[in-house]
Amino acid sequence: MSAKPRIATVSLAGCFGCHMAILDIDERILRLADLVEFDRSPINDYKTFTGRCAVGLVEGGCCNEENVHVLEDFRRHCDVLISLGDCAINGGVPAMRNHVPLRECLEEAYLKSPGVYNPGGVIPNDPEIPLLLHRVYPCHEVVKIDYYIPGCPPPADAIWSAIVALLEGRPVELAYAGLKYD
Numbered sequence: 638m639s640a641k642p643r644i645a646t647v648s649l650a651g652c653f654g655c656h657m658a659i660l661d662i663d664e665r666i667l668r669l670a671d672l673v674e675f676d677r678s679p680i681n682d683y684k685t686f687t688g689r690c691a692v693g694l695v696e697g698g699c700c701n702e703e704n705v706h707v708l709e710d711f712r713r714h715c716d717v718l719i720s721l722g723d724c725a726i727n728g729g730v731p732a733m734r735n736h737v738p739l740r741e742c743l744e745e746a747y748l749k750s751p752g753v754y755n756p757g758g759v760i761p762n763d764p765e766i767p768l769l770l771h772r773v774y775p776c777h778e779v780v781k782i783d784y785y786i787p788g789c790p791p792p793a794d795a796i797w798s799a800i801v802a803l804l805e806g807r808p809v810e811l812a813y814a815g816l817k818y819d
């Protein structure tokens with residue numbers, strides 16, 4: 638069995654841009670592959686955890702019940718949990734719907750928008766579809782989050798610095814110049 642620390646990543650209510658930023662560490666991805674094993678992650682397409690993880694990186698906030706269950710699962714399996722990017726930290730673009738009642742959002746999307754063809758007037762309600770929450774929650778309002786890396790998406794160098802610091806047992810100290818708040 639591998640002695641390497643394990644890393645998990647997930648995209649909740651996000652656009653995968655933060656995962657693209659992880660891949661933006663360029664050739665350092667090879668060094669990362671030497672340092673860690675990827676556990677549950679879209680990067681290797683593992684859908685479930687296979688063991689305890691040293692670090693979990695979470696992109697996106699919680700917009701539905703499945704997001705909540707997945708985030709709680711990450712908290713249970715990861716020693717350190719990082720909110721990666723503005724959607725995880727404050728809800729981001731998906732949280733723009735927080736100012737509008739959920740019913741109005743659904744009606745706009747499925748009944749009233751220009752170009753919508755829905756003669757039955759049915760808003761999708763299949764039990765297989767995760768139930769939407771009444772608003773979008775940032776991750777720290779659902780579980781304890783240990784670190785935050787801001788940006789939309791965060792710079793790859795900031796992600797790299799944070800991962801390496803944690804793997805080396807150092808506190809995460811990100812240089813202000815390397816952080817983005819947009």
Ligand code: SF4
Pocket residue numbers: 650651652653654655696697721722723724725729730788789790791
């Ligand atoms: S923070 Fe930006 S890049 Fe990351 S998931 Fe949200 S919208 Fe996408």
